[in-house]
Every structure is written in C-alpha cells, then in structure tokens.
Amino acid sequence: MRNRQDLPEPDEQFIQRQLESGRYHDRNEAIHAGLRMLEEFEDGLERWVHDEIPGRYAELQRHPSKAVSFEDARARFENKHRDALAKAK
Template identity: 60%
Template sequence: MPSYALNEHYEKFIQKQLESGRYNNASEVVRAGLRMLEDYEDAREKWLNEEIPSRYEELKRDPSKGVPFETSRARFEAKHKSDLAKAK
C-alpha cells in the first residue's frame, strides 16, 4: 500500500479530527476528505458539462435574461466589501 507525506498543517488537522472522536484513525479522516473531494469534482464536472452549456443556450434563445457586465461587477464589488467588513 502506498504511503503519502503530509505537511505539518494537515498532520495537525488530522490530529484535531481524531481528538474530536469523530474518527478512529488517520485513514478514516483521509478517506472522508477524499470522498468530499470526489463529490466536489463530480459536481464541478456536471456544472461545466451540463449546466453551463444549457444556460448558454438559454441565453442565446433569450438575451434579455443576461446581466450587463457593469451590474455584475457592481454586485461582486458590493459582496467583496461586505465580506471584508464581516472579516473585521
């Protein structure tokens, strides 16, 4: 069976998970993390291959559903400022 080296950050994280009592050993922690990564990657692939193309086709059929760039940028800037304020 292969072995993998982890940096101190992840070693501490695994130790913290073990101390919580939720996991019995480091392998369980790593498997849980890999399951989450696999779920994330599956969802990302679905988004890229199914959702984005269907939204693009929908936008081509009805351009009025689009959001102007300036509006999108203003929304992102407002969210960023809000996030920064919450972090303080």
C-alpha cells in the first residue's frame, strides 16, 4: 500500500524541479500551491456553470446562431483562467 505522502515518480520529479528553482521552500508548500490552483480552477468552473449558463442558455434560445461547441467554450474558459493565474503571479 502506498504511503499517503508518496506520489508517482513524475509528480515527485516535478516537485523536485520546483524546489530546485527556489520557487518553493519545501515539498508541502509546492503541493499546497498546486492544490490552491486546482481549487481556484474548480471554483471558477463552478461559478461559470451556476452564474453564466442559465443566462447564456436563455440567450441561445433567442439567438441560436450564437452557439459555440462545448470544446470551444471550455477552451475559452481554460485560457481565461490560465491568463488570470499568470497575472496573479
């Protein structure tokens, strides 16, 4: 059974590179930073689904020609989120 602190080797290597860069002081700080980013991403996605979808759906019912694919919509959201994270750094 894997110790709860053990991660797959590629993840451990990534963390080690982050530590060597001096960006983080220890393993836990790097892991917590990743979890915060994931939480921000998930929170943003949840807000988008709950706050924007109902209004957008109503707009699409009125103007179907404005529709975009799910893949395009998700890519736009992910790009927007990445840009926001980059600005926060």
